[in-house]
Amino acid sequence: xxxxxxxxxxxxxxxxxxxxxxxxxxxxxxxxxxxxxxxxxxxxxxxxxxxxxxxxxxxxxxxxxxxxxxxxxxxxxxxxxxxxxxxxxxxxxxxxxxxxxxxxxxxxxxxxxxxxxxxxxxxxxxxxxxxxxxxxxxxxxxxxxxxxxxxxxxxxxxxxxxxxxxxxxxxxxxxxxxxxxxxxxxxxxxxxxxxxxxxxxxxxxxxxxxxxxxxxxxxxxxxxxxxxxxxxxxxxxxxxxxxxxxxxxxxxxxxxxxxxxxxxxxxxxxxxxxxxxxxxxxxxxxxxxxxxxxxxxxxxxxxxxxxxxxxxxxxxxxxxxxxxxxxxxxxxxxxxxxxxxxxxxxxxxxxxxxxxxxxxxx
Amino acid sequence: xxxxxxxxxxxxxxxxxxxxxxxxxxxxxxxxxxxxxxxxxxxxxxxxxxxxxxxxxxxxxxxxxxxxxxxxxxxxxxxxxxxxxxxxxxxxxxxxxxxxxxxxxxxxxxxxxxxxxxxxxxxxxxxxxxxxxxxxxxxxxxxxxxxxxxxxxxxxxxxxxxxxxxxxxxxxxx
Numbered sequence: 059x060x061x062x063x064x065x066x067x068x069x070x071x072x073x074x075x076x077x078x079x080x081x082x083x084x085x086x087x088x089x090x091x092x093x094x095x096x097x098x099x100x101x102x103x104x105x106x107x108x109x110x111x112x113x114x115x116x117x118x119x120x121x122x123x124x125x126x127x128x129x130x131x132x133x134x135x136x137x138x139x140x141x142x143x144x145x146x147x148x149x150x151x152x153x154x155x156x157x158x159x160x161x162x163x164x165x166x167x168x169x170x171x172x173x174x175x176x177x178x179x180x181x182x183x184x185x186x187x188x189x190x191x192x193x194x195x196x197x198x199x200x201x202x203x204x205x206x207x208x209x210x211x212x213x214x215x216x217x218x219x220x221x222x223x224x225x226x227x228x229x230x231x232x233x234x235x236x237x238x239x240x241x242x243x244x245x246x247x248x249x250x251x252x253x254x255x256x257x258x259x260x261x262x263x264x265x266x267x268x269x270x271x272x273x274x275x276x277x278x279x280x281x282x283x284x285x286x287x288x289x290x291x292x293x294x295x296x297x298x299x300x301x302x303x304x305x306x307x308x309x310x311x312x313x314x315x316x317x318x319x320x321x322x323x324x325x326x327x328x329x330x331x332x333x334x335x336x337x338x339x340x341x342x343x344x345x346x347x348x349x350x351x352x353x354x355x356x357x358x359x360x361x362x363x364x365x366x367x368x369x370x371x372x373x374x375x376x377x378x379x380x381x382x383x384x385x386x387x388x389x390x391x392x393x394x395x396x397x398x399x400x401x402x403x404x405x406x407x408x409x410x411x412x413x414x415x416x417x418x419x420x
Numbered sequence: 421x422x423x424x425x426x427x428x429x430x431x432x433x434x435x436x437x438x439x440x441x442x443x444x445x446x447x448x449x450x451x452x453x454x455x456x457x458x459x460x461x462x463x464x465x466x467x468x469x470x471x472x473x474x475x476x477x478x479x480x481x482x483x484x485x486x487x488x489x490x491x492x493x494x495x496x497x498x499x500x501x502x503x504x505x506x507x508x509x510x511x512x513x514x515x516x517x518x519x520x521x522x523x524x525x526x527x528x529x530x531x532x533x534x535x536x537x538x539x540x541x542x543x544x545x546x547x548x549x550x551x552x553x554x555x556x557x558x559x560x561x562x563x564x565x566x567x568x569x570x571x572x573x574x575x576x577x578x579x580x581x582x583x584x585x586x587x588x589x590x591x592x593x594x
Contacts (some may be wrong), residue, residue: 128524135583143578144585147535151521163502169509170519170537325563 062098077112082108088308095153098173126152152178162187171264191215221356222286225348237347241300244341244384245358245366246285246313248276248319251334251375253293268331269293275322283315288358294370298358301346309341309387313413316378323376338370340381368402369410378413385411429485433493452516455540459555480558487562495563501527504567516540518556523588530570532591534560539587542580551579553587560589570594 066087073084086106092178093099100223111134118132119142127150132139150173155178158166163188168175171373228235250256269290276295277287284307285299299316300308316337323333349355365381373379385394394411402408424430439448466475494511497503509520518536520593537543541553557574564572571594578584 131577140583140585143588144537147521147523147586147588150523150533151535154522154525159503161502164507165503165506169513 060097065394066098066102070102071283073109073320077109083113086110107216110138111139115142118142118146119216122149125318159185162189217354221348221354222302222346225356229354234345235348238302239343239345241305241306242304242306242341243298243300243344243358243362244308244339244387245344245362246280246295246297246299246312246316247337247338247366247370249370250293251336256331257293263368268333272323272333276319277324279315281316283311285311286355287313296358296363298344298346301344301358309384310391312339313378313380313384313388313392316413320376320378334375336370336373336375337378338368338373338380339378339384340366340369341384341387365402365405366404368408372400372402372410374412379412382409382411383410425512431485431489433489449516452540459541471560476554479554480561482517483555483558483560484565485558486555487559487564488566489562490559491566498567501525501567506561512536513562518543518587521586530564530568530593531592532564532589534589534591535586535591537586539580542587545581547583548581549583550581551587552581553589554580557589560591564591567582 066089069085069087073087076082076084086109087102089099089102113136114132115134115136121410122145127146130145152168155166155168161181164182166182171178172348196367216227216232217229221229225235234337249341260268273287273295276297280287280297283299284305285297286301287295287297289296297312299305299312299315305311316339319335321338323335326333340362343360344362345359346356347359349357369379369381378395383414393414395414397410397412399407399409422435434566463475463479466478470478491498494515495504497507505520512520514517518539521535521537523533536553536556539553540554541556545552553576557576561572561574564570564574572591573594574589574591574594576581576587576589578586578588580587
């Protein structure tokens with residue numbers, strides 16, 4: 059008859075009790091080394107194996123419940139462990155799939171996981187749709203920004219056609235620009251000789267086109283010589299050098315521009331209308347600023363402008379008449395012929411000079 | 421063609437033939453039992469004539485060649501690893517070969533753990549403490565080798581036959 063020690067049965071009972079009631083971790087049952095090799099030893103051996111595999115499994119389950127999926131393999135053939143390994147495998151697979159989706163691969167799908175597959179795949183599809191929608195909106199936004207940028211460029215170009223660069227930059231940066239006084243400016247005035255009479259014999263449209271073509275060339279010449287056109291008033295053309303950006307060579311620049319304009323008019327094909335102009339130039343202090351708040355117009359003011367206008371009106375066809383001030387600024391670099399002092403309204407007699415010898419045939 | 425002596429592989433995908441034309445009534449599909457009958461009877465004869473180790477080598481090598489051919493003839497999305505795996509999962513499902521899942525993929529070191537559930541080779545076989553999917557091992561090695569240009573060793577660590585629910589394969593470069 060097999061003898062069973064009560065103590066061994068108690069230990070096995072205690073272990074099973076702990077196991078069933080979730081109490082403290084059950085301990086294996088240890089038998090003396092010389093314990094006979096009988097059925098009791100076999101029961102204890104299987105009990106201990108069950109406990110070990112259960113404890114391993116419980117440890118893995120606890121880790122999984124904390125979201126830890128990377129741990130060593132579990133050795134057990136128990137059905138519950140195999141199912142657990144399958145569950146863990148699915149969770150790891152889901153992690154891998156989710157990582158792919160997070161990297162932008164919305165083609166990932168889950169199969170054969172019941173309702174979870176359907177929910178996961180629906181979520182992925184919705185993510186894909188939302189992502190594509192955002193992409194499309196971004197593309198539209200990009201296109202809109204391009205249009206805005208192009209329109210902004212157009213506006214700026216338009217502004218630059220009517221206002222000096224510095225004034226445009228002030229308006230862009232501060233929304234306004236203050237009138238400013240410039241001490242060293244050379245002013246150019248020109249007028250077409252006999253324009254009124256000639257204009258009566260030409261149709262308005264070709265007349266405007268003719269003026270536009272001529273003044274466009276004047277503009278190009280002025281820009282090339284660092285000068286800037288302020289405005290045209292009918293057939294008159296007003297330009298400055300030395301403002302808004304100061305220029306040490308303002309007087310020389312303007313004389314060079316004037317010479318180029320004369321050369322341009324001389325070189326025009328004879329078949330075209332033979333425009334002749336008078337040029338007057340004076341240097342001095344000028345105030346510049348925006349006039350008006352709706353239709354921006356940059357204009358220049360001061361006695362220097364009036365004097366330049368007087369120089370023009372006292373000039374002769376196809377001649378460049380400069381004031382004494384401009385003459386003194388440039389006489390080392392240009393050749394002049396002094397004229398008899400001329401009476402100027404409100405100023406008395408003024409000394410004037412013709413720029414020579416560019417037009418000896420006149 | 422099929423029965424020529426050979427030193428080099430001569431298999432070509434065309435050897436599978438035009439199944440639709442040849443089986444207008446029975447169709448292109450058959451039962452798992454037929455596949456397993458072929459595989460395990462073949463294994464039986466090979467083991468008797470050449471032993472277990474040589475038989476396993478034959479199955480591994482055949483699987484490897486099948487993996488290369490499958491990649492070349494069945495897989496269409498090959499631009500990157502994710503696309504390839506996606507396509508592989510899709511085609512393995514469509515052909516009822518198994519449900520492939522990725523447990524882990526270390527692309528820097530080319531170390532992977534893959535599982536195949538409902539595997540054509542073994543799912544449902546009697547549990548016998550053996551990892552039986554030697555053909556699958558070679559098949560996975562061939563597929564990955566064709567995709568990456570590297571050589572891999574694939575070892576099945578869990579199998580339905582050894583008591584698991586899925587077949588688990590550890591993949592390492594050689």
